Each structure stands twice: as C-alpha cells, then as structure tokens.
Amino acid sequence: MPRNNFTTIADVADEGYQEQILPHVSRTFALTIPQLPRGLRGAVTSAYLLCRIADTIEDEPALSAADTHRYLERFAAVVAGREEAQPLAREVVARLSERTLPAERDLVGHMDRVIRTTAALRPEQRAAIGRCIDLMCYGMHHFQQTASLAGLNRSSDLDSYCYYVAGVVGEMLTELFCSHSSAAAERRTALRDLATSFAQGLQMTNILKDMWEDRSRGACWLPRDVLGRHGVELARLEPSPFDPRFGAALTELVGVAHAHLRNAIAFTLLIPPEDAGIRRFCLWAVGLAVLTLRRIARNPGFTSGAEVKVSHAAVALTRLLTSLAVRHDHVLMRLFDWAAGDLPLAAPAEVRRHSRAATAAAQQPRAAFSREPDVVHAPLARFPYRSDGGSAS
Numbered sequence: 001m002p003r004n005n006f007t008t009i010a011d012v013a014d015e016g017y018q019e020q021i022l023p024h025v026s027r028t029f030a031l032t033i034p035q036l037p038r039g040l041r042g043a044v045t046s047a048y049l050l051c052r053i054a055d056t057i058e059d060e061p062a063l064s065a066a067d068t069h070r071y072l073e074r075f076a077a078v079v080a081g082r083e084e085a086q087p088l089a090r091e092v093v094a095r096l097s098e099r100t101l102p103a104e105r106d107l108v109g110h111m112d113r114v115i116r117t118t119a120a121l122r123p124e125q126r127a128a129i130g131r132c133i134d135l136m137c138y139g140m141h142h143f144q145q146t147a148s149l150a151g152l153n154r155s156s157d158l159d160s161y162c163y164y165v166a167g168v169v170g171e172m173l174t175e176l177f178c179s180h181s182s183a184a185a186e187r188r189t190a191l192r193d194l195a196t197s198f199a200q201g202l203q204m205t206n207i208l209k210d211m212w213e214d215r216s217r218g219a220c221w222l223p224r225d226v227l228g229r230h231g232v233e234l235a236r237l238e239p240s241p242f243d244p245r246f247g248a249a250l251t252e253l254v255g256v257a258h259a260h261l262r263n264a265i266a267f268t269l270l271i272p273p274e275d276a277g278i279r280r281f282c283l284w285a286v287g288l289a290v291l292t293l294r295r296i297a298r299n300p301g302f303t304s305g306a307e308v309k310v311s312h313a314a315v316a317l318t319r320l321l322t323s324l325a326v327r328h329d330h331v332l333m334r335l336f337d338w339a340a341g342d343l344p345l346a347a348p349a350e351v352r353r354h355s356r357a358a359t360a361a362a363q364q365p366r367a368a369f370s371r372e373p374d375v376v377h378a379p380l381a382r383f384p385y386r387s388d389g390g391s392a393s
Helices: 014-025 027-035 038-059 065-079 083-095 102-109 112-119 121-143 155-180 187-207 211-216 224-229 246-271 274-298 311-325 331-340 347-360
Strands: none
Touching: 014 038, 014 102, 014 112, 014 187, 027 274, 038 065, 038 112, 038 121, 038 155, 038 274, 065 083, 065 112, 065 121, 083 102, 083 112, 083 121, 083 187, 102 112, 102 155, 102 311, 155 187, 187 211, 187 246, 187 274, 224 246, 246 274, 246 331, 274 311, 274 331, 311 331
C-alpha cells in the first residue's frame, strides 16, 4: 500500500492519530468535533471513527454478504473487548479493493489505535459507544442485504433504516453529552425523547440529497408507499425528465424531514447555554441540513447532490450566525424559522408515527449477533411545534 501523509509517522500517539485521520475521512466532522469541549472531543472522535470503520466494511463491494456480516460481527466484538483488533484489521485490509479510499483503508488498518483510545474512556462512555456500534453493525447490514432500486416497502422501513444508521448515533451522543455535562444530564429524559428524531432529520436530508447517487449504485432508501400514493413506480424512476408526481412525493418527504429537524433544534436548545461547544456542534449540523432541505424543495428536479449542495459562503454564514447567537434561544429559533422559510411541514402526528418505528426497530430480534445490548430505549419523540411552524407554548 502506498504511504500517505497521514500514515508515515509510526510513533504518533493514538489520540494524535485520531485527530490526524479525521479530516481525511470527514470534512464536516473535522469542523464540528473541535467545537466540543476537550473532555468530550476525544470520545466523539473515537465514536465517529468506529462508525466510519463499520461503514467502510459494509460498503466494500469486493466482500460477499456473508463475509461482510462476519466482519461486522467481529468488529462489534472488537469494540466490546471480546476480540483483538489487529488480526481483524489485517484480514479486512487485505480484502479491501481500490474502491475504498486510501484514508478509509488506513483507518481500518489502524483500528487498534481507535480501540485503545476508546478503551481509555469512562465506563459509561464506552457503554454508549459499544451499544451504538452493536446496533449499527446489525441494522446497517440488514438493510444493505435488501437494497434495490425498488426502494423500501413502507415509510416505517425508512424510519427503521434511519434509526440503525443515525438514530443510534443520536442516542449515543445524548449519553456522551450527559456524561460530560451535569447540567445536560438534568435534562437527560427530554434529550432522549428527541435524540432519534434529531438524527433522523439529518439522515433523511442526506438520503434525499444523495438519492440519485445511491440509485447509480443500485440502492434506494425512499419508501414505495409514499411514492405509490402519487403514482410513481420507484423501480423505474429516472432523474430526467422530471416527473411532477415525483415532485409531489418529494415534497411530502421534505415535510417529514423538516418536522424532524424542528425536533433537532428543540434537542439543541435543551443543551444548557453554558455548554456552548456542544450547542455549536449540533447547531452547525442542523443549520446545514435545513439549508440543504430548502435547496431540495426549491429545485425538486435536481439530478445530483452537487446541485443542492450548500455553498461555502452559506456554510460560513451559518457558522458565524449560530456562534454569535449560541447562548440565545430566541435568536436561534428565529434563525431556524428564517432558514426553514417556506418548507413544507408534516403534521405532529406524522412525526410521532415515524418515531414509533425507531422503538420497533430497537426491539427486533438480532439472534445473528452474539449478544443483545444491555439497554434499548428509543422513546417516542415529542413534537414541540405547531404545524404552522410557530413555537408551542
């Protein structure tokens, strides 16, 4: 394997390696994670890199479904401390194809560094991360096995998919935030109520933005029941010419994603103002998601994610405005309402129905994996806003 500028220093400390590799595998998290307070930054970095390793294994086209499942099962065991990291790392790296990016290959090859850093965290942090990886490895592979251009059967399947690839991360972040901040821990129950919805808003935005790229790889995460109500057959869907019926279905899905993002801003405002770094971490993600959703809604005929990508200027403005207003809930809510603009918005009952799918997903049997998580909680999300977009009293 060619030597890369992020792998040439053999004696770099494990935490240093994490900081060094992060911008090579995620530009977004390389911006947001440094906003977190130092005692929390390392835990979130480790958690993200572990999720990225799982994602790299799952996405490798050279692996059969059986091999992918076996490697993900072993990786979950590594994170849980039941298996050594390096034997698995060597075996997986040898199987990776040229389709895997060099930085991702390097990360998989150095999973032992991330595992050692994770092992040094506090027990409650390790438990939250381990649960996330365990559920993600199961659910991600479960859905990838059935991925096709025909999409998912029902909206509830989309919700379950979002739970496994994002909702579990929202739950993990909630536990990490609360383990760091006693003030946030006092609001743990309310934060848990919104965590999966927060994550689903971000994930649904990404699904809508990347839907044509996903289809080019033979996958579609849109629900057939929604598209079918508008007379659209997903298996035959093409990016052009634009079908107004697809536009109507897309508007419906944008409304659901918008509703979840309103729960995301509510989640963020539950973080105490004194935890400004945690707030910025959340605000930047939510702000960019709502701006992306607005671009999708205004250009439903887009044919690639690049056409609805938020500009660098908008990213910079979002970071500036949210940082200036980070401790002022009223101003932040006004900024969100301005950014959401004329986005369609699903009714509260619709979002609650979607949130129930997360609970159902977490309760599905996972006999193929070697253990069940100690605790499963994916509670019903509250929807604290009226359907007209105003703040509820």
